[in-house]
Amino acid sequence: MTQTIDTQNDHHFQSNKINVNQDFAGAVLKGLSSKKKSIPSRYLYDAKGSVLFEEITELEEYYPTRTEIKLLEENTRDMVGQFPEGAVLVEFGSGSSRKTEILLRTLPHLKAYIPVDVSPTALDDAKARLTKKFPDLRIAPIVANFMEPFALPDWCADAPKIGFFPGSTIGNFKPSEAIGLLEYFAQDLGCSSRLILGVDLKKDEDRLVAAYDDREGVTAEFNLNVLTRVNRELDGTFDVSGFRHVARYNENEGRMEMHLESRKDQSVEILGRRFDFKKGESLHTENSYKYSVQEFHDIGDRAGWENLATWTDEESLFSVHLMTPACN
Template sequence: MNAPLPHLAPSASLDDTADKGFLRDVLAGLGAPHKHLSAKYFYDRRGSELFEAITRLPEYYPTRTELAILDRYGPEIAAGLPPGAALVEFGSGSTTKVRRLLPHLGDLSAYVPVDVSEEFLRSEAEELCRDFPRLRVEPVAADFTKPFPLPDDLAEAPKAGFFPGSTIGNFEPDAAAGLLGSFARTLGAGATLIVGIDLVKEKAVLDAAYDDEAQVTAAFNLNLLTRINRELGADFDLDAFAHHAFFDENLGRIEMHLVSRRSQLVTVAGVPFHFASGETIHTENSYKYTVPGFRALARRAGWEHTRVWTDEDGLFSVHALTASTIRRH
């Protein structure tokens, strides 16, 4: 057995009701008039690996564009964080993006990656400790869409949040404002939040980004059914479902669906669900924003917009916010 790394704190574990929540959400989503599943369940270990593969695809511009912004403006972004801050990354996944900021943040009191995939979280945290041996890493295995406690030993440290990747776009606008409000309550008044936001652009560019030629995004979408089969005793036939993604210009969002190729019956934990041919399971939305549109959303949630950085082509943006108002509900 390997000795623990010197600056890696034991990770806090997910609540033991997580599996029950997964089953409850799947049964409710498949039993709804318009079948749907939560995008947060994409990220088991295989799903996390597939998403990392998506970020390297030629069609998928968001990750490389955001990384270029972080590389170019990293010193400016880091300068806006309070000295001695604990940096909390919501939905950390791979540490690729925070690594762009860490060289400019030598005085962090701790880095707190928060992710629902506990095994992947621990693996990434250990690797980060090897590469940044002076950094204290305190991983928290949690669903960041729900309230969770930060490590007790960081109670007195100023807080900063990091939420890259335009993950906020996966939420309906009202829910997105609610999530930003939850982040403010977790981090506290005066905290800073750095958040990545994908911008509105041509439909063809967006469609290609979510329906790549190599079909990696299709595998990512279908892996959700694999997970349900494995963890919830379902009998989905993956060959009987197809990936479908498109940009809805009226709603300003990408939609991802799994389309039933035929009429079929599927059971989950013994509960039957009928699918008509062509019926879909709505698995994800990804809203795209304008800079003024996101600024207004942040303001609704009690955040003051202080800075924005974009690439030259206006594909993506990184925003700095300050928690001006803590709303309890």
């Protein structure tokens, strides 16, 4: 795989790259050894998973992307009035960086853009596309799991930071984890920073389920792809056709869940270890928590962020928040 990572980040990239596979093996073995089997959702995003996610964002049923893009297009000008010149834009879980283009077109004179993602291919593709569109912008991707501490480059230490966390990726974490993550972002970005964050809202269950179980089966392919990844990277023996994609709303937890349900009694070997699945047994692959605006404001408060503004669409499908650390 050819990498086009900023040389100043090679150290991060190399060390994180080695960790990714060890992390993957550890997470899969641990997750499949549990009574309720699971794999953390970040492992859905290998090269193919990142491409499939982009396809999902284009689907009719998948309202979050087009709604968030519209909110950003309509309101970015209001946000940027307060941003300082010479800031560094740091995006967590940047994926294709398509939404970032809206900010890059509007933000005043950025010092650099630092996209952070677990998917090296998504970062490569985004950097290649953005370099053509914004040739004067310094783009310095970091391959990292943002749940764990990673260092921003020394050259941006003194620059004010603007954090960007779109796509409702915050919803992939339990509320307690989301609070921990936002606390860590506040420390990393600093007291003078701003954070622009997209959050999916609670709504009609049918609409939610359709968004995670589309008619064309792209989300099913995205979910099942994690089994192919285990087979390829961890010497696994999953019969992918022996599992089916299931998406359901968990009312008690306020979250959409994605599972892979075993169609039969079967055994799988991974790195020489055997795991048994009963017919109907579930492998839990993703949570996506849905919030009311007030519930999310409470999460931000508890994580030490002051809400400066919130925008929602007419149907109240999605919300975009502008926040600053409450440092004093």
